[in-house]
Amino acid sequence: MKSSGMSIGVLGAALALFTAPAIAQDGPVKLGVLTDMSSLYADNGGQGSVVAAQMAVDDFNGQVLGRGIQIVAGDHQNKADVGATITRRWIENENVEVILDAPNSAVALAVQGITRDKKKLFLATGAATSRLTGDECSPTGIHWTYDTYALSQGTTKAISRLGANSWFFISVDYSLGAQLEVDSRKVIDAMGGKVVGAVKHPINTPDFSSFLLQAQSSKADVIALADTGGDFINAVKQAGEFGITQRQKLVGLLVFIADIHSLGLQSADGLMLSSAFYWDLNEDTRAWSKRFIAKTQKVPTMIHAGTYGAVMHYLKAVQAAGTLDGPTVAAKMRETPVNDFMTRNGRIREDGRLVRDMYLFRVKSPGQSRYKFDYYELLATIPGEEAFRPMEQGGCPLLKQP
Numbered sequence: 001m002k003s004s005g006m007s008i009g010v011l012g013a014a015l016a017l018f019t020a021p022a023i024a025q026d027g028p029v030k031l032g033v034l035t036d037m038s039s040l041y042a043d044n045g046g047q048g049s050v051v052a053a054q055m056a057v058d059d060f061n062g063q064v065l066g067r068g069i070q071i072v073a074g075d076h077q078n079k080a081d082v083g084a085t086i087t088r089r090w091i092e093n094e095n096v097e098v099i100l101d102a103p104n105s106a107v108a109l110a111v112q113g114i115t116r117d118k119k120k121l122f123l124a125t126g127a128a129t130s131r132l133t134g135d136e137c138s139p140t141g142i143h144w145t146y147d148t149y150a151l152s153q154g155t156t157k158a159i160s161r162l163g164a165n166s167w168f169f170i171s172v173d174y175s176l177g178a179q180l181e182v183d184s185r186k187v188i189d190a191m192g193g194k195v196v197g198a199v200k201h202p203i204n205t206p207d208f209s210s211f212l213l214q215a216q217s218s219k220a221d222v223i224a225l226a227d228t229g230g231d232f233i234n235a236v237k238q239a240g241e242f243g244i245t246q247r248q249k250l251v252g253l254l255v256f257i258a259d260i261h262s263l264g265l266q267s268a269d270g271l272m273l274s275s276a277f278y279w280d281l282n283e284d285t286r287a288w289s290k291r292f293i294a295k296t297q298k299v300p301t302m303i304h305a306g307t308y309g310a311v312m313h314y315l316k317a318v319q320a321a322g323t324l325d326g327p328t329v330a331a332k333m334r335e336t337p338v339n340d341f342m343t344r345n346g347r348i349r350e351d352g353r354l355v356r357d358m359y360l361f362r363v364k365s366p367g368q369s370r371y372k373f374d375y376y377e378l379l380a381t382i383p384g385e386e387a388f389r390p391m392e393q394g395g396c397p398l399l400k401q402p
Contacts, residue, residue: 028070029324031057031311032096034083034111035126036103037075040204040230043258045103045126045303047073051295052304053100056311064318072096076107078203083107087114097324098123098314100307105129105175112141119326123314125306128228128254129179130389133353137396140326141352142333145306146276148176149389151253152183154274154360154382156224159251160191164221169198170211170235171226180226180253196220201231208235209242216244228254233262240267256301260363260375268375271363277302277342278359278376284341299373305342313338346384351396355384 033053035045050073057069072090076083083102090096091114099115102108103126115122116138123142124132130149132141167188171177177200185195197218199211212235215223223244225235232252239250252259255273279289279300288308292300317332318324338346338354346356361376369375391399 026067027095028068029064029318030070030072030090030094030096031098031100031314032087032090033071033073033100033307034076034086034107035073035101036078037073039078041078041103041126041228043262043298044229044256044301045101045307048292048296048298048300048304049101049103049126049307052292052300052308053311055291055295056308056315060312060315064315065322065324069315076102076104078104078107080104080106080110084110084114087111091115091118091120097121097326100310101126101303103127103303105131105179108132109136109175112136112138115140115326121314121326121330123310125310126303129175130183130394131175131179133349133351133389133391134394134396137351137394137398139398140330142310142330142348142354143352144310144354145302146274146358147353147388148179148183148254150276150358150382150387151180151274152187153387154358155251155253155272156184156187157191158272158360158379159222159249160188160193164249165193166218166220167193167195167222167224168215168218168220169195169224169226170208170215171198171200172203172205172228172231173200174203176228176254177226181224184224184226184253201227203231205231206234208238211235212239212242212244216242216248220248222249222251224251224253226253228252228256229259232259236263236267256303257299257373257375258301261299261373265364265366265369265375268363269365272379273361273363274382275302275359275361275376276356277305278361278378279305279373280376281359281378288341293373302342309338309340309342312340349391350398351391351394353388353391353394355388357384358382358387 033050035049036042053071074086098121100123108127125144130147132143171181260268321332334348343356348354360380
């Protein structure tokens with residue numbers, strides 16, 4: 001009996017080895033949306049990114065290479081180690097082919113390293129740091145929506161041109177805040193301005209009083225908020241309570257329309273910001289956004305729009321390449337122009353940067369807003385070649401290869 005039991009066990013193990021790859025090859029093609037489901041970035045990415053990804057799958061008719069397509073979702077909790085653990089589990093145990101979103105730069109950098117090693121796609125639709133196409137670039141990484149360099153080229157440059165000479169930074173204390181500040185300082189220096197002070201705050205800070213008082217005492221022309229989501233909202237509200245905005249200009253370096261919705265136009269009136277997308281920009285953006293709003297009852301952010309576009313471009317590339325192989329699909333995505341409701345004649349560079357137009361907006365006053373979510377006035381369109389960092393200046397190691 002013992003001998004027979006051993007034989008059955010060996011047979012079972014052998015069958016598992018042979019059937020597991022078959023199940024993976026015949027099962028659905030899995031796309032993983034790694035996002036913030038429950039904290040300060042949830043409104044900007046979160047469940048909305050899952051909905052946007054599913055919309056793209058549905059519009060692609062739900063199949064690629066004869067297989068169904070499944071969206072899976074995970075909450076990285078704004079912790080790089082949690083995001084890394086989910087990414088490894090998805091790739092190594094659950095046959096996930098591509099990771100999307102990651103609205104936290106520290107998480108995104110961790111995911112970029114793993115997917116680079118595993119030769120899987122990472123479409124960073126939610127992350128900001130320009131390092132993803134710089135020293136941390138990847139053959140299978142594509143930075144889709146926006147980045148810290150483009151944001152500084154829009155907002156920081158525009159405020160400088162309006163006569164702001166002195167700046168004080170309040171930056172979130174992780175890679176997002178650090179890179180936003182670094183890229184903005186370069187613009188300020190080039191425009192002849194100066195930074196008179198800076199302070200860092202922990203992520204998800206409820207009380208900004210000490211940081212705002214330091215900024216107020218600096219008497220800088222501009223207080224630049226190098227943070228986003230709940231941190232940005234809290235800082236703006238508390239700055240208003242302290243009366244800081246009566247004498248100093250408050251500037252958000254990474255602002256989402258969901259943040260403006262939370263603040264209300266009374267608090268956000270006149271704020272200038274850069275974005276890769278606005279729902280009410282043209283007929284195409286309105287048509288897609290109305291579908292999204294019908295499903296979520298929320299206004300779509302540039303992350304949501306970017307996630308839809310990235311999924312659609314990925315699926316088209318898979319179909320054209322005839323394979324799910326990461327490097328092959330990434331190469332096909334790079335050689336194929338990007339055209340959708342959000343992006344016109346976009347191109348993905350060798351360093352992984354999707355180059356597209358960016359926009360400079362001003363938030364409307366309550367009296368200017370005519371209907372629901374009518375929040376922005378378009379000030380300027382920034383051509384992609386001007387908005388994003390020149391590839392040779394990023395330090396991407398891929399460019400050094402023969």
